[in-house]
Amino acid sequence: MVLADNGHDVRLWARSEEQVNEINKTRENSRFLPGVKLPDGIRATTSMEEAVKDAEAVIIVAPSKVMREVARMLKPFWREDMLCIHATKGLEIDTLKRMSTIIAEELECDESKIGVICGPSHAEEVARRRPTTIVVASSKEKEAELAQNLLMNAYFRVYTNRDVLGAELAGAFKNIIALGAGMSDGLEYGDNAKAALLTRGLAEITRVGTVMGANPLTFSGLAGVGDLVVTATSRHSRNWRAGYLLGQGKPLQEVLDSMGMVVEGIRTIEAAHMILQKYKVQMPIAEQLYHVLFEGLDPRTAVEALMGRGPKTEMEMISQETWEQWHT
Ligand SMILES: NC(=O)c1ccc[n+]([C@@H]2O[C@H](COP(=O)([O-])OP(=O)(O)OC[C@H]3O[C@@H](n4cnc5c(N)ncnc54)[C@H](O)[C@@H]3O)[C@@H](O)[C@H]2O)c1
Ligand SMILES: O=P(O)(O)OC[C@H](O)CO
Secondary structure: OHHHHOOOOEEEEOOOHHHHHHHHHHOOEOOOEOOOOOOOOEEEEOOHHHHHOOOOEEEEOOOHHHHHHHHHHHHHHOOOOOEEEEOOOOEOOOOOOEHHHHHHHHHOOOHHHEEEEEOOOOHHHHOOOOOEEEEEEOOOHHHHHHHHHHHOEOOEEEEEEOOHHHHHHHHHHHHHHHHHHHHHHHOOOHHHHHHHHHHHHHHHHHHHHHHOOOOHHHHHOHHHHHHHHHHHHOOOOHHHHHHHHHHOOOOHHHHHHHHOOOOHHHHHHHHHHHHHHHHOOOOHHHHHHHHHHHHOOOHHHHHHHHHOOOOOOOOOOOOHHHHHHHHO
């Protein structure tokens, strides 16, 4: 919608013929964005070739679980001169790879060709043209600026950032903490507990992101703090809602069945469980969430475990030893 509002010719690929027909005939996507009239400049299609042919830019927004599959479908029609960015907030669980790596592998291009857009932007509000700010990260300054020019308008403000790795990790990890904040709300633990989770959660994801090579400042920006705030507080947030239902004692499968949309945080908690073992970095909140989601731990016991940890300094990020292990 943002691109169409900016006067671009937009083709929207989807796999469901029913949804494509609905969009083209009624200008509405009644399942995901009921009540929103889509601009005439958007043409939906089930043909990847038709969607991508002659395009200047391609934006991929598939759930992380199917990113590889979708990028593989794009490959025959992809050209090196196309701008390619994604908006997916997750990791590949088995390999811990980021989405830009997966896309580059499938398109057989250099990873620096792939950028990411992230930041606090629930589709429900962007589609109603409510003021929104995002960040586009690309290691190529020119490509970041091209994406900025394509997307920016009066209600959609776009910043650039060169730290693709940091932006992707911040976008994926904030879902873990937002899910934890939802769980805290589901347990009716109040505002102090939620503020603590968000603050210490930000410290936790910044710490692990830095060990993995991110610029810590990216986590203070729109991709980190900005998206953490929106995902942990918005009524539109799937991750917060899933956590809320879990905190109320609903079983994981029942929660997933009731959502009807992707909840990236759940898979990212699985990934974090592997990351903390691989990078030997502490992720206490993610670890407790893993025990709750996948090992049946009572959420109240998880909170007791977090509160009962030994005394610490607030400023501790990572040990010199850990830093040297990953950066020398
Ligand atoms: N919804 C938002 O406001 C928002 C904002 C920013 C980023 N994101 C990110 O975008 C990604 C997708 O989220 P979403 O909100 O669109 O999820 P969603 O659950 O609302 O929609 C997922 C879409 O992917 C399609 N899909 C599922 N499997 C597929 C496959 N194998 N091939 C092709 N398409 C397939 C589904 O049919 C559906 O249309 C996530 O990583 C999410 O974090 C979402
Ligand atoms: O609805 P959520 O929790 O998946 O969050 C979606 C986006 O990341 C918000 O920017």
